[in-house]
Amino acid sequence: MNTATILLLHSLAMSGELWRPLTGKLEPRARVVAMDARGHGESTWDGSPFTVEDLADDAAALLDELGDGPYAVAGMSMGGCVAVALAGRRPELVNRLVLADTTADYGPDKAQAWAQRAENAVAKPRDKQLELQLDRWFSPDFLEREPAEAKRVADLFLATDSRAHAAACRALGAFDGTALLPAIAADTLVVVGEHDYATPPAMAEALADGIPGAELRVFAGARHLSLFESPGALDLVAAHLLGEDR
Numbered sequence: 001m002n003t004a005t006i007l008l009l010h011s012l013a014m015s016g017e018l019w020r021p022l023t024g025k026l027e028p029r030a031r032v033v034a035m036d037a038r039g040h041g042e043s044t045w046d047g048s049p050f051t052v053e054d055l056a057d058d059a060a061a062l063l064d065e066l067g068d069g070p071y072a073v074a075g076m077s078m079g080g081c082v083a084v085a086l087a088g089r090r091p092e093l094v095n096r097l098v099l100a101d102t103t104a105d106y107g108p109d110k111a112q113a114w115a116q117r118a119e120n121a122v123a124k125p126r127d128k129q130l131e132l133q134l135d136r137w138f139s140p141d142f143l144e145r146e147p148a149e150a151k152r153v154a155d156l157f158l159a160t161d162s163r164a165h166a167a168a169c170r171a172l173g174a175f176d177g178t179a180l181l182p183a184i185a186a187d188t189l190v191v192v193g194e195h196d197y198a199t200p201p202a203m204a205e206a207l208a209d210g211i212p213g214a215e216l217r218v219f220a221g222a223r224h225l226s227l228f229e230s231p232g233a234l235d236l237v238a239a240h241l242l243g244e245d246r
Contacts, residue, residue, distance in 0.1 A: 008023070087186050096187050096243060111174065121166040122166045137150075137153060
């Protein structure tokens, strides 16, 4: 019998399908909702600009509709920003939280940097963006060791609408959730890859320092999608979301 509902929020230019390796560990014991952000996966989008807060409102509306909270939530990268906005603005909805390879603020140059990434997202064919993305997501050792997993993730990126990718970049460039961190009431686990240069460990440390009682784990040798690269990481996250001993 399912005893919990768990919401999973994916990273930039992906979809809820990204979470399949974790979903398989959770579904025997929980109802899992791997939500697609606006314009990503099978989610509709009218083409208008959106903010991280808008994505958090989408998630909150879904949880309000389910009506059996509070919920466990995991967010990776962009999804982690959305999870910060959700748990900080609606703390009553979230009782367990995982923030993976993410941040509450991309820093003083974020608007310019993300505007450039938005431009690249639409100016370059998606397959021409892939080499840089793979280097950001995974270490060279992992790419050599697990080519099928790397291809699975790459295919999700290739299938994403470039316009939605660009809109999400601009949303991340405008986001600062630092002031929300003290309001997060959930039991929080922050995880990051040791060699994540997209959201480095210092950003994870800032999250863990800002969220009351949060725990930080750094996965040795991993890059931005550390949960899929690090042995045991998915089991750790599953146990936290399910409220099990770990």
